[in-house]
Amino acid sequence: MSTQVRHPIWLPAVRAPGASTFALLYAVESFARASVASVIPIQAYELLHDKQAVSLLYTFVALTGLSVTLFMPMLIVRFARRWVYTAGVVSLAIGAAMFLTDTLAGQLLGMLFRVMGASALSITLNLYIMDHIAKTRFIEAESMRMAWSTLAWTGGPTIGVFLYSHFGLWAAYGVVVVFCAILLALFWYFRLSDDKAIRPGVAKPTNPLANIGRFLAQPRLRLAWAIAFGRSCFWTTFFVYGPILMVSTGQGSLAGGMLVSAGNALLFSALLWGKAGRRFGARPTMAFAFAAASLTLFAAAAFGEVAPLAAGGCLLLTAFFVIALDALGSTVFMRAVRVHERPQMSAVYRTYLDLSELLPPLVYSVVLAFAGLGGVFATLGLFLAFCGWLTWTYLPKGL
Structure with missing residues (x-):
């Protein structure tokens, strides 16, 4: 019949999405972001010529990002999830152009x-991920996702700084646009389905403030947020103040990019930390990682700007331990959140990333008025020690 619709023969051949699907998408996304992870703070420092001003700039951006995150569930309810994902990819490309x-x-x-x-x-x-991966496989899927992004976060920052230093802005940010195009093509090829319980234009958007209240009323979600916030505070500090440490002490911008790349090369250890979590349990593994990370940060603070290379080495040790939290931390949230609240609670949970980019630079801007970069690392070490205590005291043993 002339009205019969025939689908292209390749469509049914696409495999059902699994852990490797999301690991691949995250890896390509990581390339789009990692390639300029060290370029952005260096460029900001060269424009402002002041470490405190850079901190304040990051604070303002993070505050704006926090507002966007809290309203994201309204976009997901109003539009199909696939369009929100697509808009996110396009936003990365527009940012590169800016x-x-x-x-x-x-x-x-x-x-x-x-x-x-x-x-x-x-x-x-x-x-x-929560729609397509079984709860019993969250640790395996998350550790795979972190490990697959190793290449991006290892080579990306150094490559980005190299392109920026030798070929200029167009080369550095052009890479972002290329990977955004690849990511968008892969995403639409996989044709990930939206949750049928979240139908665009049908469900009533919820109040972001009500979502926060509902999130705070659940102790397991609060703990999941605290764990994620602690580890994200380290990465914010590492990506911003690691390169600044190298540049401000005369080691050069390339050294800053190499430091970040070396730290990200350790992401492959996420597979080892995932095995440790399954063998010994998430609670003792994450508590140990927090404690070890705080000690290495105190060592970095002791070396500070007097011995920047030694301080950088201590930061690399800290990164190794924090990767354990990357591999295991998000499983606390994924296992605790209720299915019907996933969009709303995911948005509130995601604020850990925005606030980790907002609050540390704000606190550091005060610390830097009285101490050098060593004070920044010591402050973070104290906070990670507190997060370790929370994890050991309140996280269920059977997780």
Whole structure:
């Protein structure tokens, strides 16, 4: 019949999404973000010529990103999840274009679009994972996702700084656009299905403030947020103040990129930490990781700007332990959240990333007024020790 619709023969051949599907999507997304992870703070420092001003710039951007994150469930309810994911990819590309202006206004807009894009991608990808991966396989899937992103976070920052130093802005940020295009093509090829319980234009959008209240009323979700916030505070500090440590002490911008790349090369250890979590339990593994990370940060603080290479080595040890939290931390949230609340609670949970980019630079701007970068690392070490105590005291033994 002339009205019969025939689907292209390749469509049914696409495999059902599994852990490797989401690991691949996250790996490509990581390339799009990691390639300029060290370029952005260096570019901001060269525009502002002041470490405190850079901290304040990151604080403003994170505050704006927090607002976007809290309203993300309303977008997911209003539009199909696939379109929110697509908008996130496009936002990363637009942000790259803004950075090319090499102006303070362009820097601000570029960072804002980057934060908005990362927020949309993080929330929607987590929702897809919870829809398609069994709870008993969360630790395995998350450790695989971290491990597959190793290459991106290892080579990306150094490559980005190298392109920025030798070929200029167009080369560094052009890589972002290329990987955004690849990511968008892969995402639409996999044709990930939206949760049928969340139908665009039908469900009533919920109040972001009510979502926060509902989140705070659940102790397991609060603990999951605290664990994620602690580990994310380290990565914010590492990505921003690691390169600044190298540049401000005369080691050079390339050394800053190499430091970040070396730390990210350790992401492959997520597979080992995943096995440790399954063998010994998530609670003792994460509590140990927090304690060890706090000690190595105190060592980095002791070396500080007097011995920047030794301080950088201590930061690399800290990264190794924090990767355990990357591999295991999000499983606390995924196992605790109720199915019907996933979009709303995922958005509130995701605020750990926005607040980790907001609060540490704000606190550090005060610390830097009285102490050097060693004070920054010591402050973070104290906080991670507190997070370790929370994890050991309140996380259920059977997790």
